[in-house]
Amino acid sequence: MSDAAQPTAAEVRAAAEAVKAALDRHLEAVERRSGDDDPAVYEAFNALAAAAEAYDERLYDRYDEVTPFEIPGADDSLPPYAGPEEPHALSVLIRRDYAVVEPQRLLAQAQRIVDLEKDEEDADAAVVGVSTHAALGVLFGEYEPDEIASRHKEFGLEEGDSTLWVSASEELPEPGEWLNAPFEQADPERIVCRFDVSAVFDDELDDDLEEQDA
Structure with missing residues (x-):
């Protein structure tokens, strides 16, 4: 990746702050969960995973460094989606x-x-x-x-x-x-x-x- 395309230090810092906020939201959702399949927990989990992935990418692009953790996702086991683009x-x-x-x-x-x-x-x-x-x-x-x-x-x-x-x-x-x-x-x-x-x-x-x- 060229220097011009690299994220700025401020962008990396913003991505880190987004992970912190997503962690807080995930913990709050877990603390308030209404059952094993509480959709709020799943939404917070997915948001945390997305924030962590974005931070990891920016950290690597800017500093050639990676995070020591990985959030697994069940969607990794699914084949490519072939359903309707706008389900009814x-x-x-x-x-x-x-x-x-x-x-x-x-x-x-x-x-x-x-x-x-x-x-x-x-x-x-x-x-x-x-x-x-x-x-x-x-x-x-x-x-x-x-x-x-x-x-x-x-x-x-x-x-x-x-x-x-x-x-x-x-x-x-x-x-x-x-x-x-x-x-x-x-x-x-x-x-x-x-x-x-x-x-x-x-x-x-x-x-x-x-x-x-x-």
Whole structure:
């Protein structure tokens, strides 16, 4: 890069200040998050990633120096976007995995819901009993998925991997068109953005830290 095209020292400093501001906004969003899929957190994450990338580029162009950190992005695993430039509809595909680690807690919570909903005339209604299958049906029938995600420990569940895909399309499908196979037509090339949560990311971070300490 020629000297004329290099960023000025003031531009590098401004990019550094933008990273600091983005860090503050990201922390504030995390502190106020309403659940695992709070869009404000994802927006702040993406803004932080963009600010850090801009600073890294300006720092390198001006001083031939790089930053010691990297913010990973799930979008790196996506193929090039091939969907409509101006989507008129979108689909939000969510998958969350859970392990049932405390069955008795799950059964107790489901029984509590059943007891609260029993009518006075139905005082002798059947209880959930020992069926985990029935307890899960009661739990997911009572609470929204986002509430279960934020309170999963109360229900005896442990989080596994989760992902959220925002997919663009030209128009909404006909009512009932995809209900029999809701995820069959998920096209990675139409993904506008995706957000992944996995313990594997924590493991990779731990490995990187161990390598730096070695």
